[in-house]
Amino acid sequence: MKKHQLVIRPYNTVLFTLLSLFTILCASAQEKAIVKGTIRDAELKSPLPGANVIISGTTNGTTANFDGQYTLFVSEGTFEIEISYLGNETKKINVQVNAGEVKIINVELVPQATQLDDVVVTGSLEGQQRALNQQKAADNLKSIVSADQMGKFPDQNSAESLQRVSGVNLQRDEGDGRFVLVRGLAPQFTNISINGEQIPSPEGESRFVALDAIPSNQLSSLEVSKSITPDMDGDAIGGSVNLNTPTATKRELSINGSAAMEYNNASDKTVGQGSVNISKRSEDGKFGFILSGSYAGSKKENDRYEFDGWGDVGSNDIELLEIADYTIDRNRYGASSTFDFKGQNTNLYLRGLFSELREYEVRRRATFQAEEEDGEIEYAYTKELKDRPENQGVLSLNLGGSTVTPGLIFDYEVSYSKAWQDTPRNDQVVFENEGSPFVFNVTDRLNPKLVSLNGIGAEADPLTNLSLLEFKEYEKESTLAEDENITLKSNIIMPFTISENTGEFKFGGKIRLKEKQYTVRNFELLEYDGDQDLTLDSNSFSDNFNAIGFMDSSFNTPLGNFISLNAVDTFVNANLGDFESDTEKAIEETVSQEYIASENVYAAYAMGKINFKKLMVLGGLRYEATRFTYDSGIFDEEAGEAIAVNGENDYNFLLPMLHLKYNVNENTILRASATQSYSRPNFQALAQGAVFNSADLEAEIFNPDLVPVEAVNLDIFAEHYFGTVGLVSAGVFYKKLDNFIYQQTTDREYRGIPNVEVTQSVNGNTANLIGFELAYQQKLSFLPGFLSGFVIYANYSYTNSKAEVENFSEDDEITEIDLPGQAKHVGNAALGYNNKGFDARLSFNYNGAFTSEFDGSDLVRIDDRMQIDFTMSQSFAKKRMTAYIELVNINDENQIELYNTIATPRERQRYGSWGRLGLRFNF
Numbered sequence: 001m002k003k004h005q006l007v008i009r010p011y012n013t014v015l016f017t018l019l020s021l022f023t024i025l026c027a028s029a030q031e032k033a034i035v036k037g038t039i040r041d042a043e044l045k046s047p048l049p050g051a052n053v054i055i056s057g058t059t060n061g062t063t064a065n066f067d068g069q070y071t072l073f074v075s076e077g078t079f080e081i082e083i084s085y086l087g088n089e090t091k092k093i094n095v096q097v098n099a100g101e102v103k104i105i106n107v108e109l110v111p112q113a114t115q116l117d118d119v120v121v122t123g124s125l126e127g128q129q130r131a132l133n134q135q136k137a138a139d140n141l142k143s144i145v146s147a148d149q150m151g152k153f154p155d156q157n158s159a160e161s162l163q164r165v166s167g168v169n170l171q172r173d174e175g176d177g178r179f180v181l182v183r184g185l186a187p188q189f190t191n192i193s194i195n196g197e198q199i200p201s202p203e204g205e206s207r208f209v210a211l212d213a214i215p216s217n218q219l220s221s222l223e224v225s226k227s228i229t230p231d232m233d234g235d236a237i238g239g240s241v242n243l244n245t246p247t248a249t250k251r252e253l254s255i256n257g258s259a260a261m262e263y264n265n266a267s268d269k270t271v272g273q274g275s276v277n278i279s280k281r282s283e284d285g286k287f288g289f290i291l292s293g294s295y296a297g298s299k300k301e302n303d304r305y306e307f308d309g310w311g312d313v314g315s316n317d318i319e320l321l322e323i324a325d326y327t328i329d330r331n332r333y334g335a336s337s338t339f340d341f342k343g344q345n346t347n348l349y350l351r352g353l354f355s356e357l358r359e360y361e362v363r364r365r366a367t368f369q370a371e372e373e374d375g376e377i378e379y380a381y382t383k384e385l386k387d388r389p390e391n392q393g394v395l396s397l398n399l400g401g402s403t404v405t406p407g408l409i410f411d412y413e414v415s416y417s418k419a420w421q422d423t424p425r426n427d428q429v430v431f432e433n434e435g436s437p438f439v440f441n442v443t444d445r446l447n448p449k450l451v452s453l454n455g456i457g458a459e460a461d462p463l464t465n466l467s468l469l470e471f472k473e474y475e476k477e478s479t480l481a482e483d484e485n486i487t488l489k490s491n492i493i494m495p496f497t498i499s500e501n502t503g504e505f506k507f508g509g510k511i512r513l514k515e516k517q518y519t520v521r522n523f524e525l526l527e528y529d530g531d532q533d534l535t536l537d538s539n540s541f542s543d544n545f546n547a548i549g550f551m552d553s554s555f556n557t558p559l560g561n562f563i564s565l566n567a568v569d570t571f572v573n574a575n576l577g578d579f580e581s582d583t584e585k586a587i588e589e590t591v592s593q594e595y596i597a598s599e600n601v602y603a604a605y606a607m608g609k610i611n612f613k614k615l616m617v618l619g620g621l622r623y624e625a626t627r628f629t630y631d632s633g634i635f636d637e638e639a640g641e642a643i644a645v646n647g648e649n650d651y652n653f654l655l656p657m658l659h660l661k662y663n664v665n666e667n668t669i670l671r672a673s674a675t676q677s678y679s680r681p682n683f684q685a686l687a688q689g690a691v692f693n694s695a696d697l698e699a700e701i702f703n704p705d706l707v708p709v710e711a712v713n714l715d716i717f718a719e720h721y722f723g724t725v726g727l728v729s730a731g732v733f734y735k736k737l738d739n740f741i742y743q744q745t746t747d748r749e750y751r752g753i754p755n756v757e758v759t760q761s762v763n764g765n766t767a768n769l770i771g772f773e774l775a776y777q778q779k780l781s782f783l784p785g786f787l788s789g790f791v792i793y794a795n796y797s798y799t800n801s802k803a804e805v806e807n808f809s810e811d812d813e814i815t816e817i818d819l820p821g822q823a824k825h826v827g828n829a830a831l832g833y834n835n836k837g838f839d840a841r842l843s844f845n846y847n848g849a850f851t852s853e854f855d856g857s858d859l860v861r862i863d864d865r866m867q868i869d870f871t872m873s874q875s876f877a878k879k880r881m882t883a884y885i886e887l888v889n890i891n892d893e894n895q896i897e898l899y900n901t902i903a904t905p906r907e908r909q910r911y912g913s914w915g916r917l918g919l920r921f922n923f
Contacts, residue, residue, distance in 0.1 A: 260918025726778025
């Protein structure tokens with residue numbers, strides 16, 4: 001057992017100070033009153049989140065939440081409040097209150113005209129306006145994407161919506177965005193939450209959340225906090241991403257949704273999609289509900305090359321070439337609901353979100369493996385079929401509320417969340433030919449060509465003569481990964497006044513109980529031991545598949561007649577006595593994957609915020625304690641048996657944070673922050689099985705003594721907001737990471753045996769990351785006539801990092817590498833046009849090259865990638881109906897993985913392009 005903790009000795013002094021401050025605040029709170037209400041748009045009747053409310057001539061103010069609700073603590077007397085919102089007219093109201101009184105003042109703000117013909121901010125600008133107002137009002141550095149903005153890009157899942165945010169890039173799976181990387185840091189460094197509470201990961205080996213399972217049309221907004229505050233989870237070095245589900249806002253019954261068809265040119269298939277949302281508030285506005293559901297299907301075709309061993313054989317040959325055709329059917333289901341009550345002093349809510357990505361993948365793969373003998377090169381040739389359905393989902397439930405008194409705001413919540421990855425079946429069948437003299441032309445290494453069989457005739461060609469391919473093995477597997485969180489949290493906000501400067505003191509606590517496990521329900525490896533010659537041309541084993549147009553017809557050899565799983569399954573079941581099951585392999589696969597882990601987190605924080613005339617200062621401390629236990633195993637290959645292991649690890653962190661926000665004028669803001677945060681190790685590194693071969697003196701093991709990565713984060717940013725709805729911003733950031741985690745191979749004693757080559761994840765030395773971000777978005781309404789309808793959206797981020805690792809290369813010295821996930825250049829650009837219900841947008845998303853993983857002493861890199869998308873829509877029937885078209889990856893951009901450089905590619909994937917034609921409705 002290893003304990004890692006930051007020891008701060010004067011706890012009693014800190015506690016005494018906090019209790020004294022709490023007593024003073026309680027005494028002063030007795031003289032307070034409350035002004036509260038809801039701020040709406042006067043024409044659309046929709047809430048205005050981020051609206052600013054301030055007592056004229058003072059620093060006492062607040063901002064509206066996402067539902068447009070505000071709460072302002074005031075002293076008794078008569079005063080004037082001023083309500084402002086970017087894109088709407090400012091309003092001033094005279095107010096008189098008595099001590100202890102709660103006064104309700106609902107406000108409607110008239111939209112400003114943004115065009116010469118006095119067309120007001122509606123449609124596409126409304127979402128941008130809402131997001132910018134929330135960013136402007138935020139105490140910390142934050143980027144927000146509203147549901148309306150999401151709809152202006154052809155992004156169907158949450159990850160793809162987040163790629164439009166400055167400093168965010170993606171890791172993709174089968175063409176869809178899956179994992180989010182913020183500011184050049186790998187996915188595990190970013191905290192993902194729904195409605196403010198961290199959600200578990202459906203991935204069995206990791207913590208990070210695959211956001212392709214969560215449809216963007218089930219959300220009201222996405223928030224990316226690039227600097228965290230003490231009331232947020234501290235395990236967020238990259239940042240914190242929060243997915244918000246909607247709340248009913250209108251008293252009229254509202255029904256909206258969409259219906260569409262998607263076509264994929266690579267698979268030449270079409271599938272339906274749709275969504276519906278129903279919401280209503282009661283006549284008095286106290287009760288509200290919203291129910292949402294969605295379905296999105298897609299049928300994809302993925303052509304793929306995989307390479308290895310460049311230069312290990314002849315100069316014009318390759319050691320390993322894999323050619324694969326993937327057929328992927330994806331069905332994404334989503335449902336969310338919110339029931340809420342808004343009383344005079346107490347608000348209550350019950351929120352739920354369910355999402356599941358059901359995927360059915362069929363992989364047909366041909367493999368050429370070089371074998372050199374007596375100076376001659378031959379290739380073992382195999383055909384493999386993989387047939388795998390998999391369901392990956394997330395469930396989140398939040399029950400809570402808040403109570404307002406003249407002296408404080410008290411909020412409370414209990415939440416339950418669960419994530420799963422259920423693979424009921426993962427079947428793989430392999431037929432092989434032991435060796436043929438294939439000759440390849442790899443002059444263009446991304447487009448290999450099969451030149452010849454070196455003079456051997458067609459009868460000896462395993463590509464066409466299926467009798468030369470013999471049955472090798474049939475592997476069956478079924479697995480289940482589950483991750484559950486139960487969370488309780490509470491916060492108290494208390495206002496105070498020092499001289500003429502107002503502020504608030506906030507403190508609270510949280511308990512999160514996590515259980516995560518990975519189970520191998522079944523593993524079986526069958527090898528044939530009968531008397532028949534099981535070749536691919538026998539027993540109807542072959543199918544009629546032919547990958548016509550593989551890699552856009554760039555590969556010159558057909559990949560036809562693969563394997564029929566049904567035929568193989570039927571034969572195996574009818575002849576079970578002729579097959580042997582490798583029981584030792586089954587034990588190895590089970591032991592090396594299964595684990596059960598428990599992780600309990602206990603957190604408390606205290607923070608204060610004070611407003612001077614133009615300066616806001618926010619500072620505080622957060623304390624987090626983690627208690628981790630696990631049960632896992634080690635497979636001893638020599639003995640062919642499993643060894644049970646278990647253990648625990650505890651670590652504690654005290655995280656100071658400071659934020660400064662300076663209002664140069666009404667629309668120009670300077671921000672600076674200094675924070676500490678950390679990131680816990682992945683479960684695969686901490687506790688997921690191990691394999692030990694005492695004869696070969698090799699071991700691949702987990703490391704329960706890993707400690708979290710610690711980080712110091714510095715940010716300086718400037719923002720200017722345009723009155724006609726727009727933003728220009730620029731800033732720099734720096735992060736210093738200690739205990740950086742990487743995989744290391746060393747020779748050392750293991751389980752009492754010396755000189756074992758041990759591979760495991762370890763804590764490294766330090767890593768430094770520095771970068772800057774630029775962003776600009778604006779509707780060019782100041783231009784004359786037709787030009788006033790154009791909209792520009794652009795951002796760019798540059799990041800550079802260096803991490804120190806030991807024993808990474810053979811010289812056993814300290815090596816400097818880029819942090820995995822860190823792309824030097826990430827950017828977005830979009831040119832849009834909207835006028836009188838017409839909206840069009842051409843968008844460009846660029847992800848620079850980045851290191852994705854380590855493979856021995858090689859760095860595996862994802863090459864840079866530029867994707868071009870297009871959307872166009874036209875509203876009609878008094879804007880209750882909108883016809884739209886969306887085109888994705890219209891430039892047919894591939895994804896390429898490299899071993900260090902483009903000269904040694906590792907993988908090339910082609911997804912093709914796809915598009916949707918649909919209709920949105922709003923009643």
